[in-house]
Amino acid sequence: MSDSADVIPFPAQLEAERPSEPVPVGAAQLLDEISSAFRRHLSLPNHAPEVIALWVVFAHTFDAWQASPRLLFTSPVPQCGKSTALTMIRSLTPRARLASNMTAPVVFRLIQQERPTLLIDEADTFLGGKNDLRGILNSGHTPAGAFVWRCDGPEHEPRSYSTWTPLVIAGIGAIWPAMHTRAIEIKMRRRRLDEYIEPLTSASLADLDRLGQIASRWARDNVEALRAAAPAMPVGIINRARDNWHPLLALADQAGGRWPELARNAAMALSGSS
Numbered sequence: 001m002s003d004s005a006d007v008i009p010f011p012a013q014l015e016a017e018r019p020s021e022p023v024p025v026g027a028a029q030l031l032d033e034i035s036s037a038f039r040r041h042l043s044l045p046n047h048a049p050e051v052i053a054l055w056v057v058f059a060h061t062f063d064a065w066q067a068s069p070r071l072l073f074t075s076p077v078p079q080c081g082k083s084t085a086l087t088m089i090r091s092l093t094p095r096a097r098l099a100s101n102m103t104a105p106v107v108f109r110l111i112q113q114e115r116p117t118l119l120i121d122e123a124d125t126f127l128g129g130k131n132d133l134r135g136i137l138n139s140g141h142t143p144a145g146a147f148v149w150r151c152d153g154p155e156h157e158p159r160s161y162s163t164w165t166p167l168v169i170a171g172i173g174a175i176w177p178a179m180h181t182r183a184i185e186i187k188m189r190r191r192r193l194d195e196y197i198e199p200l201t202s203a204s205l206a207d208l209d210r211l212g213q214i215a216s217r218w219a220r221d222n223v224e225a226l227r228a229a230a231p232a233m234p235v236g237i238i239n240r241a242r243d244n245w246h247p248l249l250a251l252a253d254q255a256g257g258r259w260p261e262l263a264r265n266a267a268m269a270l271s272g273s274s
Contacts (some may be wrong), residue, residue, distance in 0.1 A: 027057070027222070027254060027256075027259075028255045028256055028257035028259055030057070030214055030215060030255075031050070031053045031054065031057065031252075031255055031259055032053075033211055034052070034053035034056055034057075034092065034211055034215075035049035035050050035053040036049070037088065037204070037207070037208060037211070038052050038053070038085070038088065040197075040198040041084060041088060041198055041199075041200050041204065042084055042085055042088075042188075042197065043081060043189065043192070043195055043197060044081075044188070045186065045187055045188075045189070046269065047262075047265065047266035047269050048186045050263065050266050051071075051248065051270065052089070052186070054248040054251050054252060054259075055069070055248065056089065056092045056212070056215060057218070057219065057251050058166070058248060058251060059093040059094060059117045059166040060093070060094055060212075060215045060216050060218070061219040061223050061226055061247070061251065062094075062115075062165075063223055064223045064224075064226035064227045064247070065226075065246070065247045066142060066143060066243075066246075067243035067246060067247065068140055068141055068146075068164065068165070068166060068167065069141075069182070069183065069184050069243070069244035069245070069247065069248070070137075070141070070167045070168065070179065070182050070183035070184070071089075071168045071169075071183065071184055071186070072168075072169050072170075072175055072179070072180070072184065072185040072186065073085055073086070073168070073170040073171075073185075073188055074170075074171060074172070074173065074174070074175060074185060074187055074188065075172055075188040075190075076173070076189075077172065077190065079190055080188035080189055080190050081188055081191070082170035082171070082188055083121055083170065085170065085186075085188075086119045086121050086168060086170055087200065087205075088205075089117070089119060090117075090119055091205045091208035091212060092208050092209075092212040092215065093117035093212060094117055094212075095114055095115065095116040095117060096117040096119060097114070097116040097118055097119065098119040098121065099120060099121070100120075100121045100122040100125070100126075101122070101126045102120065102126075102133070104130070104132045105150075107133065107136055107137070107163075108136055108148050108150075108161040108162070108163055109161065111140070111161070111162055111164070111165045112161045112162050115162070116165060116166075117168070118165050118166065119168045119170075120137075120167070120168065120169045120170065121170045121171075122170070122171065123169050123170060123171030123175070124172045125171075127171070127176075134178070134179070135148075136148055136163055137163075137167065137169070138178045138179060138182065139163045140163035140164050140165060141240075142243070143164050146162060146163045146164035147160045147161060147162050147163055147164075148161050148163060169183070182240065182244070183244070184245070184248075184270060184271075185270065186270075222254060225254065226247075226250055226254060229246075229250035229253065229254065230250075231246060231249035231250045231252075231253050232249075233246075233249065233267075234264050234267050234268050236268070236271070237267055237268075237271055244271075245267045245271070248263055248266075248267070249263050249267065251263075252264075
């Protein structure tokens with residue numbers, strides 16, 4: 001389903017409207033703006049800017065979904081833009097929390113308390129042997145299994161903690177297999193000497209924050225329609241890959257315009273089905 005024809009052209013001047021008045025926004029233009037920002041500030045593989053833009057809106061519409069595809073940034077060497085990508089996503093997503101080292105208790109307590117958009121950088125430096133933390137991060141892929149049990153309080157009574165939250169992981173080298181199947185991977189590389197990448201400035205981050213606010217408003221207006229979405233899946237996208245791509249394709253269909261085709265091309269390419 002596409003945005004209706006009477007949608008206010010993007011970007012709507014939200015601050016000019018009275019807070020009590022609803023302000024429709026166009027999702028296709030919003031996605032165009034977000035993907036263009038990632039093209040300006042990063043050297044990315046084909047389809048990556050579109051996937052990141054869709055995932056950003058996914059984080060804002062998190063209540064609509066029954067699977068939480070992890071967004072995974074990997075690279076063979078340092079200085080490929082992973083940290084810059086996470087910094088940009090932090091400005092675009094709700095309740096974002098960025099960290100380069102976390103313990104298992106911090107993760108599940110933070111998720112229980114805030115349900116943040118959790119952004120984990122430098123994963124290769126501290127996740128290698130931490131099977132307890134890996135298990136917690138694995139568990140949050142679907143709501144049915146997105147919790148852990150711990151004994152807590154003075155009486156050490158069993159208590160469940162939620163692990164259901166949007167998650168981005170960045171690191172050098174391969175990620176562990178169980179997480180890989182739960183993720184959509186963006187393979188980063190160092191930019192070429194002849195590539196111009198626009199520096200990320202405070203003004204750039206302020207504009208990303210503006211786009212994040214528009215995404216939040218669009219999510220509030222469309223979350224109920226997205227709950228019932230049943231997007232057509234490209235041939236070969238099955239099992240957990242189907243779960244991962246379902247929210248992004250549904251969002252693309254809701255946005256309309258060129259986005260349904262862009263999203264399905266990305267799914268075919270990045271899932272190895274093309």
